[in-house]
Amino acid sequence: MPRDKLICRNVWKIFGAGSLAELAALGGNPSPAQCQAAGLVPAVRDVSLNVREGENFVIMGLSGSGKSTLVRCMSRLVEPTAGEVIFNGRDLLAASESEMIDIRRHKMGMVFQHFALLPHLSVLDNVAFPLAIQGISREAREARAREMIELVGLAGRAAAFPRELSGGQQQRVGIARSLAVEPELWFLDEPFSALDPLIRRELQEEFMRLQAVLRKTIVFITHDFDEAIRLADRIAIMKDGAIEQVGTAEEIVTAPATAYVREFTRAVPKAKVVRARSIMTPGTATASIPAVPASASIADIAPRFLTGVDLMRVTDDRGATVGLLRRDDVVRLMLGG
Known part of the structure; x- marks a missing residue:
């Protein structure tokens, strides 16, 4: 897992006079309505990512x-x-x-x-x-x-x-x-x-x-x-x-x-965001079966089933088969299932 390059912890940006004092007076986590009642504009509220x-x-x-x-x-x-805004480990x-x-x-x-x-x-x-x-x-x-x-x-x-x-x-x-x-x-x-x-x-x-x-x-x-x-x-x-x-x-x-x-x-x-890895089923197949990357979206893959193909191999970054993608499962997703 890559390390965190940038971290935000409980970041607030409130526009208005005495915003820090008002933030504390309002309990440290005011709602937009409470901020507005105090004459403040809460642009960023308690963001952590x-x-x-x-x-x-x-x-x-x-x-x-x-x-x-x-x-x-x-x-x-x-x-x-x-x-806090932490960049390379420093606030x-x-x-x-x-x-x-x-x-x-x-x-x-x-x-x-x-x-x-x-x-x-x-x-x-x-x-x-x-x-x-x-x-x-x-x-x-x-x-x-x-x-x-x-x-x-x-x-x-x-x-x-x-x-x-x-x-x-x-x-x-x-x-x-x-x-x-x-x-x-x-x-x-x-x-x-x-x-x-x-x-x-x-x-x-x-x-x-x-x-x-x-x-x-x-x-x-x-x-x-x-x-x-x-x-x-x-x-x-x-x-x-x-x-x-x-x-x-x-x-x-x-x-x-x-x-x-x-x-x-x-x-x-959903077909735009769902990846082949998410709806594939376990199994293996011969190299003669068409292959698609596990990271490919169903929207990109679906047209290939129009040629009469019923089954495709799903492969990882190294080309190894990690599962099977079936036409019926693709149709079901495309129709909203």
Whole structure:
């Protein structure tokens, strides 16, 4: 099991005068109504979660649910009212301002919905900008920037200016810039939501390719469940500043912990999130039987049964057969069973 890279313990962010004192006066765990009656705005309420090393941890919720504020609390761009934020075993709330600046410059990367590229700088200089802030020599930072530009698929565009790029290309520059500092922890706040659907899907695929290569620890915010299904190792659902449930997409859709999560995921087809390993039956078969990965979704597998196949082998990462997938079980799930 990978170690925990980032841990939040009982994190609160309450906006309003004397919020810490009011939090204590209200018993340390006030409801949203109690906060509002005291003239306070509870943006993040008693959040505890862990993000594992190399994991893509997605935070979801409706607008105003507190997901962006929570991520900013994790990096202390917004100061938490109470709680602990543990990064690499250290409580960031105990770090000085200068220490936090150093951590953000060298160990954290951030990509937001708005690209925030510097319009007077070329692609190369935009990507190299955070390295210039670190005081790295021009030769070294430009070499690193060129590597990142190529990594995100913009080779040959280093001399272009932001105005000469499409929206998807601009977002790739933003991704390359955040990766230039080689962050240990990567925050992405709805990075693709401003893009049209085709470009958005293209960048999702690019993101998955990058993650397969780099294996960053990622906290990714989205309000799109389809995007979360594609990208997430685990998902946290937020409501009114609090965490309703944390789990894999399959766990959240098939076993919602609250009525809110059940309603939030009601329209998500189970076939999109249920994996072959979850409905396979014990057994072995000859190599002549078609094989599917245990991690493949039923939605991806189902079309293969249209060719007349009644049985498939389910294999692990090494190609060994771990069970059998039967057509009747797939049909039953597809029909809502």
